[in-house]
Amino acid sequence: MSDTIDRIRLSLVRVPLPVPVSDAKVLTGRQRPMTEVAVLLAEVGTAEGRTGLGFGYAKRAGGDGQFAHAREIAPVLLGTDPSDTGRRWTELAWAGATVGRSGLAAQAIAPLDIALWDLKARRAGLPLAKLLGAYRESVRCYNTSGGFLHEPVEAVCANASAALAAGIGGVKVKVGQPDTAADLRRVAVVREHLGAGVPLMVDANQQWDRPTARRMGRALEEFGLEWIEEPLDAYDTAGHAALAAALDTPVASGEMLAGAAEHAALIEYDAVDVVQPDAARIGGVTPFLTVATLAHHRHLRLAPHFAMEIHLHLAAAYPTEPWVEHFEWLEPLFAERIEIADGRMAVPTRPGLGLTPTDQARAWTVATAEFTA
Template identity: 70%
Template sequence: MVTVDRVTGVRVSSVTLPLPVPISDAKVLTGRQRPMTEVAMLFAEITTEAGLEGVGFSYSKRAGGPGQFAHARELAPVLVGEDPNDIAKLWDKLVWAGASVGRSGLSVQAIAAFDIALWDLKAKRARLPLAKLLGAHRESVRCYNTSGGFLHAPVEEVLERAAESVANGIGGIKIKVGHPDPAVDLARVAAVREKIGDDVTLMVDANQQWDRPAARRMCRALERFGLGWIEEPLDAYDFEGHAALTAAFDTPIATGEMLAGAGEHAELIRAGGADIVQPDAPRVGGITQFLKVMALADARHLQLAPHFAMEIHVHLAAAYPREPWVEHFEWLDPLFDEHLEISGGRMHLSGRPGLGVTISERARAWTVAEFRV
């Protein structure tokens, strides 16, 4: 076998990204989680004999960041001396190196940072944006904003943020639901629909906080708003319950962001539990595993709307055969020197090679732990 290049160094960094205000969704209102004040980022930087460098990242909200970093630190030496082009082989090598703690969840989320860095490096070697390396179907992707629609914000603020997003070129608005009082949810949805009009796509996200009877009642009540989708109406692993909702209602059901591997997505898709699949590359183990989810979803003629991490997902969504959506959050903007262009309701690919982002000095200043090999 011909070796094209070799990994000479790996740098793993844990970065704590502060959020401007504490964030609350339905999981906070039900007492299951505390408000979110920061995001723990895991960065991997891989350098090679040929002088190339790949950058990848994973993340954790509320808990798990130190665990991801600790596992990544253990695994980093496995990459040294390997050909970085053999990405699938390296994913298997990394996952088996830590197999005693499992092949999903935190372990693969740590591997995701390495896997994404390897894909970034491979696209840079080819001097192509990642989407072009994978085979793009489009130069831009429909995008919707989520960060302005959380439940901690009064409805007046949600309306102002929605109007601002649409004015700035965003194509859809998603707001959080799952309030203990269903009337509050319906009033907020009605207010946003009236504010943005019928021509702008509106989605809602219950963050898994309804049981089956409540989900049926709310899906029925929400039908009149012509929503783009209802997201996570049930527990993420209630595939049968989600399948029943997809069969019963016209409004599409979206879920998948909390699933921690391609195998879990395969079960969801096999059960018919989603009209719109929402994989998250850092959560499923990186781009290598995300591509498997894409293939499964495409085979069942499903729509795709990746969760969070738009800097990665704009490339993957651009390579999906069916017109997808990408979620817009401005939260990660301070971490990178470059930012994505948004206009006409769409997020545009840049011509920069790889992911097209470099870690900012501000992110370096937020580093709380680092390991090099």
């Protein structure tokens, strides 16, 4: 008889940020500064004593909702074989089908699905990347956490230098301010500081309309950017497609989409050059692999959003050279650290995701739910 799931623990953890963080959505009045990240940890155990760990997250809103929905659907896993990851994902989706298969519903599934994949890799004695079929032992990485708009450009330049000194290979800075001239000055200063050889990306966080995105895209061409990220509303597929066709600079998007089907539309209509799925937002590893297959079929570049602890493994299993985004925000939750050198993150050699929750993660936990067979 196959080993079966006999216990599940969900933990809602609130991770405080050192300082309030602002991107363009704050400067345009659409959101408040970010002060914390809500993380939903899922620990799935089996009758033979094995455990898998997964997590998802929410920024500004949604953490309580994810926890509540995960608590409703998690019991369907009890007594089932954790190796059947696709079947388990479908069961979780149907358990919450009345609220849909994207958005918060998918985000509540993600920690459980990721935990099942972590468990499967641990049982095999392999890092998740190796279980999936890795194409490389390390992945190019770039830093985002040092490039937010609450910091003056001098601080952004200092942060960029520190990131490069730490072995990170590229830098992304936030744009999308109401004053587009200020954006261009900011990018010009950072590019001059870095020099022409360092990969540089910009991220407008969906704050431009179509005419502004065209004008800014043309003005930014001179800086030799790796990509322009989220220049338009995340669901403006036609606008992204027209912009991508008009610019030499690659267009990137996808992080805000909350399901594999939404990414399929972005990919089908050639709306991006760089696709940016987020496993925690689209429902876990299972739908991420669907998106990655579609993206590779259309010869797109891959640069998963946030959650480097998960996406390092998934990016290593993408056929063409991807990027992984460096954020240190979640590091206090886990005992292990990712090795970074020469512009790349090394894929951990530990089984599964290679992560262990810390005492600090337990201390920041504000709610738990446990289920047993």
